[in-house]
Amino acid sequence: MATHAAATFEGPDPTVAELIAARPFLSMHAMDGLLLDDVPLNRVADEVGTPTWVYSAATMRARYGALATALADARLDAQVHYAVKANDHLAILRLFSREGAGADVVSGGELLRARAAGIPGSRIVFSGVGKSAHELRLALTEDLAQINVESAEELAMLSAIAAQMGRTARVALRVNPDVDAGTHAKLTTGRAQDKFGIAYTQAAALYAHAATLPGIRPIGLAVHIGSQILSVAPYRAAYARIAELVHALRADGLAVETVDCGGGLGIPYRGQPAPSPAALAGAIAGAFHNLNLRLALEPGRWLVGPAGLLLASVILVKQTEAGRFVVLDAAMNDLIRPAMYDAWHGIVPVSAAEAVGEASPADVVGPVCEPGDSFARGRLLPNLGANSRVAILDAGAYGSVMSSAYNARPLAAEVMIDRGDIAVIRARQPVDALWAHEHIPTFLE
Ligand SMILES: Cc1ncc(COP(=O)(O)O)c(C=O)c1O
Incomplete structure (x- = not known):
């Protein structure tokens, strides 16, 4: 690790x-x-x-603008999906949606909240380690942009449900890069012992398997290593591993269109040094700039x-x-x-x-x-x-x-x-x- x-x-x-x-x-x-x-x-x-x-409201808009500018300055083709979990109030969802954000949701309730705020399914990404059959059905009914699948078991479940509904799920595999984000133990999600994501060593095989499953179209990879992250070093480490995986999958003839770079950017609660959006954009660009990928981000805390x-x-x-x-x-x-x-x-x-x-x-x-x-x-x-x-x-x-x-x-x-x-x-x-x-x-x- x-x-x-x-x-x-x-x-x-x-x-x-x-x-x-x-x-x-x-x-x-x-x-x-x-x-x-x-x-x-x-x-x-x-x-x-x-x-x-x-x-x-002005501060939320200004922060969204600063993040969008940093991504544009780094010449990244990136869509921001506001992480609804950080603050799920309808007015806040509407505010970010009007600025151009989509939503990252982790439950059927958050999905319906995002829809109630007027965010279309085409701008919603569904993350989470345990989506129920009911929630997966809802995601397919709403034709979400992307479902981030976190296990082989969930992939099988989604395939069965999608095939039964006659739908195709656009799937990103959330990979656990086994990187310690250096944050509070209760806020770290990307170490091998954490419950989140698919083990790095199994991700390539599962991606290839996903491409053979009914009702599944694998479109890319997702990674989220934790929250309140105050250094770009763990981001760099995680993104380097994901970029390696993109190369390996493509070498095997598999299509990889998108990488979801997750959220987690920390804020200086106590005036401590914290990375800027430009530093995060730099880490993303460093890993992915020449890979011809659509990129996504899932920031929550930093925005609100x-x-x-x-x-x-x-x-x-x-x-x-x-x-x-x-x-x-x-x-x-x-x-x-x-x-x-x-x-x-x-x-x-x-x-x-x-x-x-x-x-x-x-x-x-x-x-x-x-x-x-x-x-x-x-x-x-x-x-x-x-x-x-x-x-x-x-x-x-x-x-x-x-x-x-x-x-x-x-x-x-x-x-x-x-x-x-x-x-x-x-x-x-x-x-x-x-x-x-x-x-x-x-x-x-
Ligand atoms: C999958 C996922 N994406 C995005 C976030 C948002 O994180 P943050 O609010 O730290 O940006 C979280 C929260 O930990 C998460 O679990």
Whole structure:
């Protein structure tokens, strides 16, 4: 296995001023406090309440544009398929689709979401290690651009279903290149021991077999080595192996039209060095530029992560012998990344006066009855009190979409800001919606 040093970052935490300066859509106004695209977050909190996810439409568009430009500058014939899993809100799917993106989906539900947002099947790619017969049928009915098959077993299942339906599936084999992406263990997908993809050593034989199967047209290869990847070295290693496979398949007389280069480009949550889209495009071009391939990408986090924040209020500040606990009205049920991936998110006071106050360490936690319900430990923050507001940054990806209603906490509201408009794109869930589909059986009446 090719390994790459884990991208741990040991530098000091960025200050509040540095966090804001690194995010052009944020600014601090002396009276109005923290602004997102010139809209006061205090206004959003007054109108919609907290906790609330707030997204910058302009930032999403700008990021999509930057990625598309980097691909064009590298002279790549590449289609971006936004990875729906990062944030599956219909408005966000529509926004990227209007910029020219297709969608990468990993379930029948995501497929139907993408369709509901107006994305045609011809721009949808279906990934995932365990697609059910029902989901494969749906994919064939919707005539998806491509189904990324992850095992010999899935290939056989798809062939049987497609033949029975009288359809032909355009198939890319997702290859496991046995490359360590150097990211968090729970975010790495391309090592031999991971559940994803077809073993590199078996891929060529399976591709040749696919070409003989009814209902299957093998069109290419796919690779996705993980998420929050902060170095291009693992991409280069993975793409080099895929390019080798393209050569080998073609040498055997098999047609390879496309390579899906996956997603995973990381973002600098903590101000750490992160590769640019141009660096990723360079890695792709380095491997594939002279192979006459249609290329695809499946980015999620890079497009939406920095464009969203979680706006929360302080319920109370608890002082113990051990230290200061800032208890928010947002919790791990809203944003699970710190609990699940030890993720670091910037936290910025919304009030300008508070933001410049003298900083001292605090644990920032939620009210859920779990010790893991923590957003930050020992974070240098100014004095905050009950009803102070904070913004938890870079929460646009794997934020709302991973929320649960644990502790009977309804799903937070979502707001999109565009050219001064504050659009509530998901209303706060009413608490009784939590039990709307539950039934007390007659024997308990
Ligand atoms: C198959 C596939 N494609 C794309 C992505 C998107 O990854 P990211 O949001 O890191 O770009 C993922 C997520 O891990 C994935 O599993």
